[in-house]
Amino acid sequence: MMGPVLAACLLIILSTAWISQANEALCKKDxxxxxxxxxxxxxxxxxKKLTAIPSNIPADTKKLDLNYNKLRELEPTAFHGLNKLTFLSLGNNQLQTLPPGVFDHLVALGTLNLNNNQLKSLPPKIFDSLTKLKELNLDNNKLQSLPEGVFDKLTQLKTLQMTSNQLRNVPHGAFDSLSNIKTLWLNDNPWDCSCKDILYLRDWIDDNKDKVTGAQDAACGDQQSKAVLDITEKDAASDCVSPNTTTAIPTSTTTPASVIYDDIHEIKVPQENFQKFLGYQEPDHLPTQPQCLMSISGYLGLMMSLMLTSAAILYVFHFLKKA
Known part of the structure; x- marks a missing residue:
């Protein structure tokens, strides 16, 4: 019976070695x-000029730095195997949107950096699972609005950075759940001080001057010399419509035939659809040399592991048959 026992041990060793090799492929120097x-x-x-999140990041990773890459989008399951992460930095990429649920498994996350991207909006409840989050950086994006209750679950948050966006107001009650907030950056946004919606932000800043960094720098977009903090009810007398609401339908105009003819030559076929159909990718999306090497290494490792595992199984059957 010694043979099958040794074979079983060999199987375990091979499996462990293969898993270890798969993890090391991400970080090998060659x-x-x-x-x-x-x-x-x-x-x-x-x-690293990455256009996608590496798929073999070790599950026990606590700190993941993806700064300064070429990420334009994220797969919804990109971080689903990384529930031990406490630090995630996605700053200085080209992200335009975030898929709903992309952070749902990051229940231990304490720091999330999304600064210096091209985010125009945030999905509702995008941060709801990040109940241990203490630092959130949204600086230097193109955010035009915030979803209702987007920060409601972030009761442990201490630092929130939202400078240099396109925010005109925040939803009423947006910061009410931030009971542990210590520092909030709001400057360099075109705050609309003509609408009543701004009064919530004014009152919150007034009640939390010690927490808002550069409170006087949170200035009105059309009155840069006037801070949100100094706005009166008279200044903000208008009932403004949400920027996401259509208030008027543009009237149609007659376009000269010559313009239509000239524009025909400018019509562009949606290349993205063609590329997906033909299986073609833009050069920017092609894998880098390290990624190719990593894929080849992983593939060869898998093949070797399968061969050794098959040999071990045959070894077991051989001894069982003799027994």
Whole structure:
């Protein structure tokens, strides 16, 4: 019976080795994409020209740095296997949207950096699972509005940065759940001080001057010399319509035939649909050399593991048959 026992042990060793190899493929010096500090459970994938999140990030990773890449979008399940993450940085990329649920499994996350992207909006409840979040950086995006209750679950949040966006107001009660907030940046947004909606923000800043960094710098978009903090009810007398609401239907105009003819030559076929149909990708989306090497390494490792595992199984059957 010694043979089958040894074979079973061999199977376990091979499986463990293969899993270890798959994890190391991410960080190997000879072609790996990222650098890893296993002692600190840290993975640094910054400055790698990545267009997608590497799929083999170790499950016990606590710190993941994806700064300064070429990420334009995220898969909804990009971080679903990383529930031990406490730090995630996606700053200085090209993100335009966030898929709903992309952060739902990051229940231990304490810091989330989304600064210096091109986000125009946030999905409702995008941060609802991040109940341990303490730092959130949304600086230097193109946010035009915030969803109702987007910060309601962030009761542990201490730092919130929203400078240099396109925010004109915030939903009523937007900051009411931030009971532990210590620092909030709001400057360099075109706050609309002519609408009554701004009065909630004015009152919140007034009640939390010690927490709002540069409270006087949160200025009205049309009156840069006047701070939101100094707005009166008379200044904000208008009932403004939400920017997402259509208030008027443009009247049609007659376009000269010559213009229509000239524009025919400017019509562009949706290349993205063609590319998806033909299986073609833009050069910017092609995998980098390290990514290719990583994929090849992983594939060869998988093949080797399968061959060794098959041999071990045959070894077991051989001894069982003899027994």
């Amino acid at each position: 072609g790996g994409v990222c650098s890893c500090n296993n002692n600190k459970n840290s993975v640094d994938c910054s400055y």
